[in-house]
Amino acid sequence: MDYPTKQTKAWVTPQIVVAIVLFGTMPLWIEAVGLYQYLGVEVIIWMIFALGYNLLLGYTGLPSFGHGAFFGIGAYAYGLAQFEVWPNLWFCLAAAVVVTAAFGAATALFLSHRRGIYFALMSIAFGQIFFFIASKWTDVTGGEDGLLDIQRLPVEFGAMSLSTRSNVELYYLCFALFCVLVILLWRLTNSPYGRVLRAIKQNEMRVSFIGYKVSVIKWSVFTLSTAIAGLAGGLFAMAQEGAYINIMSLQWSGTIVLMVLIGGGFVSFWGPVLGVILYFVARDVLGAYTEAWLLWFGLMFMLLVMFKPEGLAGMWRDLLGTLVTRKAEPKGNPAKVEG
Amino acid sequence: MALFEARHLHKRFGQQVVLEEINLSFEEGRLSGIMGPNGAGKTTCFNVLTGRYKPDRGQVLFDGEDITGSPPEKIVRRGISRSFQIMNLFDEYTVLDNIVIALPGIRKKLTNPMHAIDADSEMQDRAMDILDRVGLPGRARTNSKSLSYGERRALEIGVALATEPRLLFVDEPTAGLGADGTSRLADLIQSLKEHTTIVMIEHDMQFLFDVADKISVIHWGQVIAEGTPDELRANPWVRRSNLGELN
């Protein structure tokens, strides 16, 4: 589960296989465990968003508190491309990615020279700017009402056309994109680029003294993560059959931070995935008992930051570590077990 | 012509003038030392020479080219690197990974995001060579955080070496080390001297006088004396300034 201490050439690892099998079969068992198909769609879309966001938070150590804005821009771009240009799935998703990445790239110009507090505060400011414009520019975004009647466009390959109308069908579209993204991000994070990202998190100045132009790398990773947010936003517009302003709010921007950290984005590639699952399951399960489920979730988050900032993935690692040490007897500190 | 030359450097922070008029030149293949009392501006001088700060006035030349005010990454790419006095390592990485990431061969593959570092045996071997040179071959797989103080110093120098510099700046390598650690570092510096041009700030006078070919003394933001260790031993400025006892 760890960020690999040993990087491999592999495109597919056992963890990826497990994820593909688990999520590939989800529509078959999700109702059996008392949940519902639409939740699966939400979960997989937010996992895409979270994996992209973790490039910033977990790998590069850049806490963006305005990422919900880019998720929202993707949703609006998908809707507008469908209404105004060409109602084709690939075109509309591409529009969501490209438009969001363009906004992200422009924002990153202001953020890429910043660190720590200035980065955090400026990211909040930018998130609020986009939120604010979207809420006031009614002609384009529909303002508080949002963009309604966005369609779940069919997947077209030449003459073949697959519907995405039902939640299960849409789920499989998202799942296919999720698989592609996981493999690409897996390769990227295991490349020199991924290693430099983590180096920037550890010691930005030293990275420049070994010959890398840090601001360009930060700019590129910010833009990349916003592009992925745009993809997730486009899919979310399909799922909701609309694009609404609330997902651009500071609260949603914060929610993605929560999910990624709780899951263990700081220590694991898979942390964001775990965090998203935990969040949505907690919302539905705790939410059934208490209106104040966010209070409990928030308290859990605080406790995790205080006592286990490595999150779920960190706990998993410790658990494995304990098992391994027990098997191999007294071989040292479980925290140092590699693998 | 000197490999590296600094002319008329001037640097202020607010009201405080830290470097007033620094002129330095370092010859290829030599080990040059910089010494001076605390607060004389030695580390600031290093920071200006290696691109961390821009000088307010003056010129820095490397291999005949003007590199004044270039950012660190450009200066590194030209072939100047440095180690830090306050240690600047990647604490979550292993010793080997600290070295590997600094190799120019890896930097050139940054734009190939699908390249796997650990499957790149050429780069791994090169990194192991560097660990051999700095005396840490047995610690390659150790987390850099769990190294001893002296080992971290050596790794600092290793990371700087990994960028394959023509000129290496070393900032107080023996600071905070005991007698044992200092003598091990002295051996390391002696061996590096064979291959690399080195400029070193050092507090330990005995050490510096042993290894340096030439020493510049900085005081009040200026170079007040310069020469071989023997010349400096005789220099009245050096004797009178409170640089400590020489024996």
Next chain:
Amino acid sequence: MFYDLIPHLINGVALGLLFALLALGFMLIIGVMEVINLAHGALFTLGAYGAVVMMAPDGGFPYEFMQPYYDLPAIPRYVIALIVGPLLAGVVGMGLEVCLRRTYGADPLYGLLLTFGAALVIEEVIRGIWGSSEYYLPTPKEISGGFIFGDLIYSTYRIYAAIFASVMIGMLWLFLNKTPYGAVIKAGAHDSEMVRALGYNLKVLRLLVFGFGAALAGVAGVIMAPIWGVRPVVGVDAVIPAFVVIVLGGVGSFWGAVSAGLMVGIVVALTAAFLTDWSLLSMYLLLLLVVTFRSRGLAGKASVLEA
């Protein structure tokens, strides 16, 4: 033309000084704890609710139990509200500081994330106690209403708010610069070794400074409440301008924060006079303009928090 703008300018000054007060409390915490307190907005809200309980009979406590208290005249109740609101924020702030102790010395990111979680929790607790509906903070009639001067109508409360905030800022400055406590806080801001050397207990200092910074947020919350109303999320509306003020003024600069606060307040109030819907956008444009040319804001210094 200019004459017509005077009431808007006064609104702007009141708003700006309150933003500055919020920003100063935030910076005090950064200075001594090196923590970016994202719960600052929630503490602001808490202060406002604390005052509501002391002023309005429907403020959440059993009416019968509080009846003798509500029979008091408005002014003493208002004074009590002005104490209770900040006190509540301060006490909760101290509780938060105790939680934060685990993050000292680690990456500042953890402190940031912890306070973010705390903001969420405080907001949910507020929702749990007071519900989501909006409360109104009544004020004594001496400081409410309006008056006519020349041909223009002025809001008495805004003038009161501006004066109150300037007095608070002035007192804060005197406290930081003319008392030994201030000297220690400023020392802590640069160097915790020094605090120890001066013989103060760093643990206690941090607890008190966090409480004090939180109380300042609470004061701003009480003063802002009659202008903005009291809702569980009102803190976000206040804290975001305060963040803008900090980036604009530069972290660690007292007068940078005050002047940036005034700039933001005036710009927001003037745009509101002509383009009501877009008034907050002007604040962000101002921010972009300034930081494009001065990366650390108007008066900022390099800070450990950038590392």
